[in-house]
Amino acid sequence: MSRTAVSGAEHPIVSGFHPDPTICRVGEDYYLAHSSFEYFPGAPIFHSRDLVHWKQIGNILDRRGQFLRADGRPSGGIYGSTLRHREGRFYFVTTNVGDADSGQTIVTAEDPAGPWSDPIFIPQAVGIDPDICWDDEGGLLLTWTGRVAGTDLHGMLQGRVDLKTGEFTGEPYKVWQGTGRLDFPEAPHLYKIGDYWYLMIAEGGTERGHSVTIARAERPEGPYESCPANPVFSHRSMPSRTVQNTGHADLVETASGEWAAVYLAVRPAGFTPSYHVLGRETFLAGVDWVDGWPVFDEHRYDFTPDATSFEDDFTADALHPRWVSPSSEPEAIASPDTDGGLRLRAPGDGSPGLLCTRVEDLRWEAEAEFAGSGRFEVRIDDRHRYGLVFEDGAVRAQARIGGVSADLGSAEVAAGSVVLRIAAVDCEAETMTAYGPDDIVLALVDGGDVTELARLDGRYLSTEVAAGFTGRVLGVGAAGEVSRLRSFRYAATESAPTE
Template identity: 75%
Template sequence: MRQPTVSAAEHPIVPGFYSDPTICRVGEDYYLAHSSFEYFPGAPIFHSRDLVSWRQIGNILDRRSQFLRGDGRASGGIYGSTLRHHDGRFHFVTTNVGDAESGQTIVTAEDPAGPWSDPVFVREAVGIDPDLCWDEDGECYLTWKGTVFNGEGDGIFQGRLDLETGRFKSEPYQVWQGLGLAASEAPHLYRVGDRWYLMLAEGGTERGHTVTVARADRPEGPYEACPANPIFSHRSLAHPVQNTGHADLVETAEGEWAAVYLAVRPLGFTPQFHVLGRETFLAGIDWVDGWPVFDEGRHSFTAPDTSFGDEFASPALDPRWVAPSSEPEAIASPHPGGGLELRDPKDDSPGLLCFRVQDHRWSATAAFTGSGRFELRIDDRHRYGLRFENGLVTAYARIGGVTADLGSAPAPGGEAVLAIRAVECVAETLTAYGPDDVVLSLGGADPVELARLDGRYLSTEVATGFTGRVLGVGAVGGASRLTAVDYRADRLPE
């Protein structure tokens, strides 16, 4: 069946928890990277030739020397970043908030699929959301949200950087601070023609999220704010896509311009609930009187089918697989009989091998031999799952400080298929209408439903934080054997 065409204003080009997008182009090739927070490997990177069809080619931060675990807390780790190509190399700069003393982290590569270099740390730049930009003489400018090393001042800072040493060539200085809205952050600096443009996110990454811009004759300013600021926002609009902001611009191979930005798709009764995290959307950009103007309706594309099956036949995991506050190799290794052997990593992490959920309606199964668990989660305090051990499958839930075992069913023969689905909400009252219901079942030829749970409790509005839902598999007891995982998008966008 032919898949429907959707607008990039209403459907993400990269659905699911792929937030804080940053983009660059080399020739006809586009590359897109994202924040990843506590999940390792970090900073997923994608490739496209048309700006709307994206394929993950790896994760930039795939060694712990590049991404120290730090405290491993939920919504910690890798924050907003910038991906650029300069002088024959890709440069990626980011913040690991779990390792704040290192300041900003810079890695480089000739091939965006890797390997990426060992990091250079900019310890004098304390804060988040760093950006790299070069002038015509090759001078590199680091712009970020935060403070200088001695802690004086707070806001948007900039400095001329020695990329080899990570030291500033002169004292950093404050630049344009935005409109004065909450949470002025995510600076991106561009040279367009004879002018320099500094674009910010303001208003916070929630419903008040906006994009603002200013221009100057020099990178350090003084900056003139756009009279139409904020140049992009969905705040106070009745639009199915909300929280729009944190944009990054790119000039296309045809000489036009585009912007990627993050947004969410909330569902349910007020205040509505988003469950997939902050996703990546696309808009066209026009230049009018020397200012960028967003054209949301410019791009449309065929909605991708995000379904997949994995029997783990290859010794290397697909790059979709990540681990919260741990490493995939500490949790999983090829089993001699096929599939994966899962084990407790004994590092105080959740001990899960995960992938991002990318759809509102879906079904997924995980097949185990002996024992295992399959879990839908936002963080360790907000999760629903199934546990298979001693020939019994039990549904469980944790919401905040409350944990409960729910229904159970026997699974004779030492094998079990654990099934989780996100389905349409069945609400007894208007105020109980959430984004979905989550159904936990013992799968197979004759499925047994063990629990049906309110999806609101696995939303960002309840759990808080910056991430979205993931599905994870893990061991029960000393070890478990996972033979297959299957994920199906049950309803594609119309």
């Protein structure tokens, strides 16, 4: 499939469920990290030399000591974060909302591909979306949204932290609380640019009212002056835009001395109120400074999107970093099989028991080849999923939507191995109000023959229906005592690049 140039205003630089982007630059190299919620390993990290083409180099939180499983609930786990570099070392701060005792979590590394250090917890800083910055004396400033444990102090807070102990070196204090015109001030990022300290935040929630606002002060403590043009970036009340929910931005100075911003947004489709299925994705905008304030230019970057299609026969020494597990660990679910591929097993830890990869395209097709038995599904969470189960000489199509589960079509198979296919295709709506973002087709592939077992409305696997902060993933897992995954293939089927 040919590659086509796109506008950065309409296409993400990192597609699929990669929300809450945070960026830093070291020389000519850019690094980008994301929240990952209940999926482990957590906090995927990418590298680029030009801001528009990105390659995943790992996951920052790849040991359970860094990312405690805790309650493991959907849309729990790793929330918004900040990635920074200082004096030869990378710093990453985030929140594990499933672990009430850890507060904020900081890990460090010399190489962004890892290994990352054991965590430093800041238990007094309760809340979400932490940022780190250094003051003029080299003190570490933590800014976050939440409260201070054991006190009545809450809101947008800041304090100086001893990185050796995880304790505050003075009393935390309130900083700018946002414009006061929008709900949910959160996701702070603090920068020293020129003579001013700038505090950029998200307001309006991470839905259609999402916005970027900013204020500045002569000291990081404030007092802060709100930008007269706030919000400086938003698509709120612009339903004709193909990209919505823009916000949660992070600034970076480019190697050439210009400025840019990464931000999250979604691509909804279907009849009003429309539905987004890939989760919140990462977009790129140019930034100009006018009269001391940032002006976003979302149309500055045109680029050819990165390839998303891939095949995996699982013969490499280690799993590709794209493979993650909800509320469990990949090694608890999959291990190399002596006959090739992976042996799959149910971990017995109460998790869904799936090895997952993010869906990154609006139209796609994926195939999983199993021997013995196996299951293959596309999901938002355990209550919103469509899939295929191969066991006892048959393949069954299944669906769960909220509290309702259903067995759909089935087919007998004579061979001990099968290829299961799931695809997102154009919606075939009988009425306008049934027009959704896509249809999901569940099928059995036997040589050149394809047996369609079910065709389902894609709206039910959307964030607007399922709620939460994640997006669609494809998951493979065990269905019997002998479940082997021989290979996996994912291909974009729209005008998207292929490898």
